[in-house]
Amino acid sequence: MKIIISPAKKMRTDTDTMPCGGLPVFLKKTEILKEWVRGLTFEEQKRLWECNDAIARQNSQRFAEMDLSRNLTPALLSYDGIQFTYMAPAVFEDGEYDYLEKHLRILSGFYGVLKPMDGVVPYRLEMDARAKVAGTRNLYEFWGDDLYREVMDESRLLINLASREYAKSVEKYLQPGDRYITCIFGSLEGGKVMQKGVYAKMARGEMVRFMAGIHAERPEELKAFDWSGYRFDKARSGETEYVFIR
Numbered sequence: 001m002k003i004i005i006s007p008a009k010k011m012r013t014d015t016d017t018m019p020c021g022g023l024p025v026f027l028k029k030t031e032i033l034k035e036w037v038r039g040l041t042f043e044e045q046k047r048l049w050e051c052n053d054a055i056a057r058q059n060s061q062r063f064a065e066m067d068l069s070r071n072l073t074p075a076l077l078s079y080d081g082i083q084f085t086y087m088a089p090a091v092f093e094d095g096e097y098d099y100l101e102k103h104l105r106i107l108s109g110f111y112g113v114l115k116p117m118d119g120v121v122p123y124r125l126e127m128d129a130r131a132k133v134a135g136t137r138n139l140y141e142f143w144g145d146d147l148y149r150e151v152m153d154e155s156r157l158l159i160n161l162a163s164r165e166y167a168k169s170v171e172k173y174l175q176p177g178d179r180y181i182t183c184i185f186g187s188l189e190g191g192k193v194m195q196k197g198v199y200a201k202m203a204r205g206e207m208v209r210f211m212a213g214i215h216a217e218r219p220e221e222l223k224a225f226d227w228s229g230y231r232f233d234k235a236r237s238g239e240t241e242y243v244f245i246r
């Protein structure tokens with residue numbers, strides 16, 4: 001069983017808390033992306049990132065100075081977003097880190113797929129960025145089925161805690177016999193399940209903590225999740241969706 005999550009836009013460097021466990025599996029393709037971004041003008045980079053001048057200048061400098069083999073931070077500690085805050089990886093115990101290293105995979109527009117302890121540098125490159133690299137139309141085409149093949153193991157079971165932007169980089173390549181379960185965290189409004197971005201991100205992070213805490217090996221174990229007021233809704237759930245209502 002593998003768990004897939006999205007990265008965060010904001011990143012930090014932390015070379016002191018713990019050592020990295022290795023390098024990302026698709027580093028050669030990441031080098032191609034790095035050189036492509038470097039070759040853009042500042043205005044082209046800003047349009048690619050869809051951000052203000054300050055953020056564009058920061059990331060333009062990052063790419064200009066980028067070395068993918070030095071000053072690395074474990075991926076799980078490098079992302080600074082709501083999901084990762086509520087996951088609270090800094091307080092995991094050794095057994096929980098081992099569990100996540102085996103089961104958790106972070107999808108990335110820049111790195112492709114990351115294990116929690118893979119060493120990374122700060123970057124900005126969203127999966128849906130308008131990047132026409134190496135003759136491809138976008139990053140989904142650039143990565144092709146690489147991400148699917150990397151995250152799918154012999155269990156043929158994926159737990160999807162990623163946003164739509166990242167999940168579809170894997171969903172397109174699902175095969176007969178694969179079991180793909182998306183966790184939905186929402187509230188009832190007018191009888192319909194409505195997901196709100198911030199709360200969904202919080203719950204995804206807490207679900208990762210929950211799974212690591214119990215060392216979950218079967219999807220049925222996720223149904224016991226009851227953090228932040230969420231409860232599994234059997235009536236609204238099915239084989240491919242686990243719905244949790246707050």
